[in-house]
Amino acid sequence: MNIAVIGMGYVGITTALLFCKLKYKVVGVDTNASKLEQLQKGRLPLYEPGLEELLNRHLTQHTIAFTSDIEQAVKTCDIIFITVGTPSKADGFTDLRYIKEVAGSIGRYQNAYKIVVMKSTVPVGTSEKVREWVIENQSQPFSVDVVCNPEFLREGMALYDALHPDRIIIGAERAEAAEKIKYLYTSIASPKLITRLRTAELIKYTANAFLALKISYINEIGRLCDAHGVDVGDVADGIGMDQRIGRAFLNAGIGWGGSCFPKDIASLMHMFEQKNIKPDILPAVQRVNETQVTYYIQRLEKLLGGVQGKNISVLGIAFKPNTDDIREAPAMKVIQKLHQKGAYLKVYDPVVFKHRQLQLPAMVCTKVEEAFEESDCIFLLTEWDSFVQMNWEQYLPLMKTPMIMDGRNALDGHALRQIGYMYYGIGKNEK
Numbered sequence: 453m454n455i456a457v458i459g460m461g462y463v464g465i466t467t468a469l470l471f472c473k474l475k476y477k478v479v480g481v482d483t484n485a486s487k488l489e490q491l492q493k494g495r496l497p498l499y500e501p502g503l504e505e506l507l508n509r510h511l512t513q514h515t516i517a518f519t520s521d522i523e524q525a526v527k528t529c530d531i532i533f534i535t536v537g538t539p540s541k542a543d544g545f546t547d548l549r550y551i552k553e554v555a556g557s558i559g560r561y562q563n564a565y566k567i568v569v570m571k572s573t574v575p576v577g578t579s580e581k582v583r584e585w586v587i588e589n590q591s592q593p594f595s596v597d598v599v600c601n602p603e604f605l606r607e608g609m610a611l612y613d614a615l616h617p618d619r620i621i622i623g624a625e626r627a628e629a630a631e632k633i634k635y636l637y638t639s640i641a642s643p644k645l646i647t648r649l650r651t652a653e654l655i656k657y658t659a660n661a662f663l664a665l666k667i668s669y670i671n672e673i674g675r676l677c678d679a680h681g682v683d684v685g686d687v688a689d690g691i692g693m694d695q696r697i698g699r700a701f702l703n704a705g706i707g708w709g710g711s712c713f714p715k716d717i718a719s720l721m722h723m724f725e726q727k728n729i730k731p732d733i734l735p736a737v738q739r740v741n742e743t744q745v746t747y748y749i750q751r752l753e754k755l756l757g758g759v760q761g762k763n764i765s766v767l768g769i770a771f772k773p774n775t776d777d778i779r780e781a782p783a784m785k786v787i788q789k790l791h792q793k794g795a796y797l798k799v800y801d802p803v804v805f806k807h808r809q810l811q812l813p814a815m816v817c818t819k820v821e822e823a824f825e826e827s828d829c830i831f832l833l834t835e836w837d838s839f840v841q842m843n844w845e846q847y848l849p850l851m852k853t854p855m856i857m858d859g860r861n862a863l864d865g866h867a868l869r870q871i872g873y874m875y876y877g878i879g880k881n882e883k
């Protein structure tokens with residue numbers, strides 16, 4: 453059985469390599485020539501641990517190929533995964549233009565029965581539309597099934613999550629099509645839920661919104677912890693021991709970002725609005741996240757007696773560790789806001805600037821020590837292991853004012869205070 457994966461981003465590359473690992477022959481399709489060229493040479497066009505080795509293994513074994521020729525891919529593959537982007541516009545409207553384009557091509561070049569699998573995150577009802585868009589473009593009638601198999605991988609953990617998902621959701625209108633997709637995953641031991649198309653689409657959004665809700669909730673509780681001198685990490689540990697709640701996604705900090713939570717919550721709200729239902733919880737989840745950045749900056753202003761003219765150094769710009777992705781990264785918002793307030797900014801990230809050239813109102817450091825030199829405050833915004841584990845003591849003498857604002861509550865405040873730093877987090881009031 454041959455598999456085509458259309459859209460070589462985080463999800464597409466991971467999906468393609470997963471199925472190679474599961475012993476299928478895969479062709480990866482994209483419209484971006486430079487991405488394809490890199491992939492063909494065994495280079496990953498993004499930073500994601502573990503994927504490049506797997507890519508090279510399967511290129512050597514000829515079990516993976518890359519092409520811009522969607523016609524050939526459609527004609528030679530029985531199962532076609534769609535993994536193109538589904539960005540949301542400012543009003544939450546999900547831009548389905550890439551999905552529609554691909555569905556049109558599938559219809560145009562269809563030469564036999566195909567199963568089209570939606571791995572891209574799409575609003576309720578889209579998979580049904582995809583089937584219509586395929587059929588509309590067919591030159592002669594061929595049968596087609598559309599299955600929704602949402603992806604739950606986390607960036608930075610993509611390969612592990614693809615191999616060990618908590619669950620595999622398969623939405624379909626025809627049981628035979630669902631069974632065929634379930635069969636692809638036979639060697640993955642995770643529970644598999646077969647459900648309706650629309651249900652599968654909604655499960656994806658609801659899961660992301662719930663995870664963001666957990667984070668916003670603990671961040672709001674963190675503010676109350678500050679008012680009472682209570683440690684939010686201890687509260688999270690205590691409530692997380694209740695199996696009905698769980699400890700995951702209760703790490704307080706600067707808030708959630710990335711390519712998924714912000715756009716998926718906006719899309720989910722839009723789905724409510726389209727049906728004239730007013731969501732109450734989702735706007736609050738967004739609001740806490742937006743005001744969390746302001747809360748940190750106000751705290752910093754208070755501690756430094758204003759930030760104008762102060763040297764502030766940001767450590768970490770990726771939206772989370774182990775990725776070079778800066779989409780909706782809280783660090784970007786912090787940099788813009790501090791710049792507007794007249795702070796002099798430096799920024800260091802161990803990975804991002806090796807892969808991306810960015811226009812920032814900040815000096816980009818090539819070594820971590822440059823960030824400490826003459827700085828009034830180190831603002832940690834991505835909890836890379838290299839930051840958590842580094843020898844902070846050796847950099848202290850380089851600073852003008854030895855202050856750390858820990859935007860991820862990731863450092864050992866007690867140890868840092870002992871070596872002479874003024875250390876602050878949010879809701880971080882450990883004994």
Ligand SMILES: NC(=O)c1ccc[n+]([C@@H]2O[C@H](COP(=O)([O-])OP(=O)(O)OC[C@H]3O[C@@H](n4cnc5c(N)ncnc54)[C@H](O)[C@@H]3O)[C@@H](O)[C@H]2O)c1
Nearest residue numbers: 459460461462463482483484535536537538550572573603
């Ligand atoms: N990034 C994640 O961690 C993640 C996790 C789960 C689900 N998702 C969802 O998966 C989808 C893809 O996300 P991503 O981050 O991998 O996207 P991405 O933006 O990194 O990559 C999308 C790729 O699709 C390609 N593309 C666009 N139009 C095309 C066309 N007509 N034909 C062929 N290729 C085309 C682009 O060139 C790009 O390489 C989105 O719906 C997203 O919400 C993402």
Ligand SMILES: O=c1ccn([C@@H]2O[C@H](COP(=O)(O)OP(=O)(O)O[C@H]3O[C@H](CO)[C@@H](O)[C@H](O)[C@H]3O)[C@@H](O)[C@H]2O)c(=O)[nH]1
Nearest residue numbers: 603604605606607667701702703707708709710712771772
């Ligand atoms: O306790 C926590 C956990 C996460 N975050 C932040 O939340 C954001 C998202 O983190 P994470 O979920 O680990 O990363 P993503 O790669 O965006 O993955 C999410 O979005 C993907 C795309 O839809 C889904 O597939 C995943 O299941 C879902 O976890 C990041 O800014 C994190 O720093 C916190 O602030 N506190």
